[in-house]
Amino acid sequence: MLDTPNVDRKGRRREQTRREILDAAWQVAREHGLTAITLRDVADRVGMRAPSLYSHFDSKHAIYDAMYGEAWTEYEEATRLGRDGLTDDMRAAAHQIARGFFDFAVADPVRYQLMNQRIIPGFEPSSESYAPAVRVLEASYTAAAERGVTDLDDVALLLALLGGLIDQQLANDPDGDRFSRLLPRAVDIWCDGVGIPSGTTPQETTP
Amino acid sequence: MLDTPNVDRKGRRREQTRREILDAAWQVAREHGLTAITLRDVADRVGMRAPSLYSHFDSKHAIYDAMYGEAWTEYEEATRLGRDGLTDDMRAAAHQIARGFFDFAVADPVRYQLMNQRIIPGFEPSSESYAPAVRVLEASYTAAAERGVTDLDDVALLLALLGGLIDQQLANDPDGDRFSRLLPRAVDIWCDGVGIPSGTTPQETTP
DNA sequence: GTCTATACACCGATAGAC
DNA sequence: GTCTATCGGTGTATAGAC
Numbered sequence: 001m002l003d004t005p006n007v008d009r010k011g012r013r014r015e016q017t018r019r020e021i022l023d024a025a026w027q028v029a030r031e032h033g034l035t036a037i038t039l040r041d042v043a044d045r046v047g048m049r050a051p052s053l054y055s056h057f058d059s060k061h062a063i064y065d066a067m068y069g070e071a072w073t074e075y076e077e078a079t080r081l082g083r084d085g086l087t088d089d090m091r092a093a094a095h096q097i098a099r100g101f102f103d104f105a106v107a108d109p110v111r112y113q114l115m116n117q118r119i120i121p122g123f124e125p126s127s128e129s130y131a132p133a134v135r136v137l138e139a140s141y142t143a144a145a146e147r148g149v150t151d152l153d154d155v156a157l158l159l160a161l162l163g164g165l166i167d168q169q170l171a172n173d174p175d176g177d178r179f180s181r182l183l184p185r186a187v188d189i190w191c192d193g194v195g196i197p198s199g200t201t202p203q204e205t206t207p
Numbered sequence: 208m209l210d211t212p213n214v215d216r217k218g219r220r221r222e223q224t225r226r227e228i229l230d231a232a233w234q235v236a237r238e239h240g241l242t243a244i245t246l247r248d249v250a251d252r253v254g255m256r257a258p259s260l261y262s263h264f265d266s267k268h269a270i271y272d273a274m275y276g277e278a279w280t281e282y283e284e285a286t287r288l289g290r291d292g293l294t295d296d297m298r299a300a301a302h303q304i305a306r307g308f309f310d311f312a313v314a315d316p317v318r319y320q321l322m323n324q325r326i327i328p329g330f331e332p333s334s335e336s337y338a339p340a341v342r343v344l345e346a347s348y349t350a351a352a353e354r355g356v357t358d359l360d361d362v363a364l365l366l367a368l369l370g371g372l373i374d375q376q377l378a379n380d381p382d383g384d385r386f387s388r389l390l391p392r393a394v395d396i397w398c399d400g401v402g403i404p405s406g407t408t409p410q411e412t413t414p
Numbered sequence: 415g416t417c418t419a420t421a422c423a424c425c426g427a428t429a430g431a432c
Numbered sequence: 433g434t435c436t437a438t439c440g441g442t443g444t445a446t447a448g449a450c
Contacts, residue, residue: 010415014415014416017416033328036328038441038442038443039442039443039444040443048418049417049418049419050443050444051417051418051445051446052416052417054444054445055415055416055417056416059443059444060443060444118326118378119325119326121240121242156375156385156386156389157392157393157396159371159375160371160372160374160375160386160393161367163371163374163375164367164368164369164370165367165371167367167370167371167374168363168366168370178363179363182360182363182367185360185400186364186367186368188400189364189396189397189399189400189401190396190400192396192400193395193397193399194396224433245426246425246426246427247424247425247426255434255435256434256435256436257426257427258427258428258429258435259433259434259435261428262434263433266426267427415450416449416450417449417450418447418448418450419446419448419449420445420446420447421444421445421447422443422444422445422446423442423444423445424442425441425442425443426439426440426441426442427438427439427440427441428438428439429436429438429439430435430437431434431435431437432433432434432435432436
């Protein structure tokens with residue numbers, strides 16, 4: 001983490017240009033798909049020629065890498081607030097986290113594809129961009145352990161179930177809520193299966 | 208389904224060339240990944256120039272399409288034998304089908320990616336190539352219904368769970384069996400959750 | 415440093431000679 | 433059917449203007 005936030009003028013200008021490039025890349029991705037990003041298209045939208053992007057990113061994959069890091073950081077921050085207010089009751093907490101992640105994924109499918117699906121041919125995130133993803137995962141294991149679920153396999157099972165439901169939702173009912181509606185029951189079944197007591201779980205309200 | 212099996216000499220020769228092209232394409236995919244297939248590479252392996260492939264396939268996507276149909280047909284035939292010998296006991300049948308699909312997926316990750324993940328940018332299977340996939344899905348719902356599971360959501364839940372476990376296995380432990388070992392317990396939890404009686408489920412043997 | 419112009423190698427696809 | 437030649441597109445490297 002060598003990048004200081006760059007308080008000097010030049011550094012701030014540079015940072016702003018990077019921001020514009022990334023915003024343009026997200027824009028292209030949401031319009032035409034993640035794999036349809038081309039350097040020429042991105043450059044056009046920020047008023048540059050394609051090769052000029054290399055002054056700010058080492059390669060196209062470096063742009064994907066920055067986007068990947070952004071996406072996981074967004075989720076980390078979105079859930080941090082929720083984490084403070086996370087119930088002590090494991091079952092309720094499981095519902096809360098599952099719902100949060102599910103909705104976060106469905107709210108921006110392109111972002112989720114980048115975060116959790118291997119859709120860009122040669123791309124693997126750098127360790128720096130991967131860091132927030134690791135932190136989120138570790139926080140999940142910790143939160144579970146603090147609430148009595150100490151078997152790592154149990155948490156892995158919940159995450160697999162959650163990912164499977166999200167995949168089905170995005171692939172087979174992208175504009176509906178068929179699998180979203182299945183989520184609460186799926187979480188309850190998991191809780192029952194791994195022996196989590198019922199506690200005082202308020203039924204999820206669907207307003 | 209206009210293609211008759213082509214008994215005349217020319218038709219058989221033509222069919223054989225298509226086979227060689229598809230075999231070469233599978234070979235490239237397994238060596239360098241599904242998205243790394245190039246027409247020039249495939250053509251080289253069958254002793255042709257790239258444009259000549261267009262005498263046999265309308266486009267690169269048409270090659271992917273044929274591969275997609277092949278993959279699902281393979282699974283359909285692999286599981287048909289198993290289907291005849293499928294137990295009446297729902298719990299045992301669930302274990303049997305889940306294990307069969309999981310192992311089929313893990314045995315050839317590239318094939319599974321083509322079947323169940325949207326990894327090729329613009330590709331969607333033709334209705335003809337999609338047909339075996341639909342048949343397999345319908346057969347699953349029918350088999351479940353015949354064994355007392357009439358709620359479509361219950362089956363969808365099992366399939367989501369199964370897909371989630373496979374994804375995790377391929378993405379996070381491609382050479383191991385961490386999630387494969389979780390499968391029996393996951394299926395049992397599902398069975399318990401949707402109210403399937405215990406029956407006489409023999410524990411899965413791990414020889 | 416930042417950007418442009420140019421160029422390269424590769425891709426899928428097409429046209430037309432044989 | 434298969435070839436050669438070629439097209440418009442891509443990511444990317446580099447030289448040089450400012």
